[in-house]
Amino acid sequence: MDKTRPIALTAGTAGAFALLFSATPALADSHTATVSVLHAIPDTPVDVYANGERLIDDFAPGTLAGPLELPAGDYDLAVFPADAADASGTPLLSATDVAVPAGANATVVAHLTEAGEPALTPFANDTSAVPAGQARVTVRHTAAAPAVDVRAGGEVVAPGLTNPNEATLEVPAGTITADVTLAGTDTVAIGPADLALEEGTSTIVYAWGSGDAGYELATQTITGLHSSPSGVPGGSAGLVDDGLPLPLVGLSVLGLAGAAVAGRRLVTSRV
Secondary structure (H helix, E strand, O other), X not given: OOOOOOEEOOHHHHHHHHHHHHOOOOOOOOOEEEEEEEEOOOOOOEEEEEOOEEEEEEEOOOEEEEEEEEEOEEEXXXXXXXXXXXXXXXXXXXXXXXXXXXXXXXXXXXXXXXXXXXXXXXXXXXXXXXXXXXXXXXXXXXXXOOOEEEEEOOXXXXXXXXXXXXXXXXXXXXXXXXXXXXXXXXXXXXXXXXXXXXXXXXXXXXEEEEOOOEEEEEEEEEOOOOOOOOOOXXXXXXXXXXXXXOOXXXXXXXXXOOOOOOEEEOOOOOO
């Protein structure tokens, strides 16, 4: 696969960003949106630009940037090879006029399609309250792979999941052992991995990678969901296998004053 082939998202795809972001419930802050970005294209460091300004520099595969608190509005997004001079040349991926409404909470994933082509997919994060004693788990298929079954404790909980779709369930808080198998088989593609699920949290698990580069699991956690949120829920990431934090990633959000910016090395558990 030619990993440097430029991909421009169509108007319909860009429209999907607006629809997904709009599907996120409006929260207390009526002027900002919360956006995270996951780099899930193997072996391809990139720079991410928004409205012509570098948003994320030297973005390494397996890294989650955010949550970023951005002013609501329209954004032109572009992904360039790392260290491209001032976003010169043709981007690897791009999307124009992406509407990010106030109150949205979403994760944008740069990943491979089932066929191994680069893609940019937005996911709206469910920030609704989680019942007492429960935790929410969402699994997202963003790997260059066919349909898979997701298992928890050896039982299939998300059958036939295809790229770029997701499955969500609520389970008792605690630690579960999860793995990913080829759909309809016991052939393990990723895992097993232990997931510590705290009460009132939403843990998002991403299956990403390719057969050539290896398949990996990544997690993102949204906290503060035990009751109605008083602000915009954030997110965090840690290692799937041992939870050790890695250095924060410095980000600059369009030079906009007061934007809350943070990055953390995403969970990776290579098979």
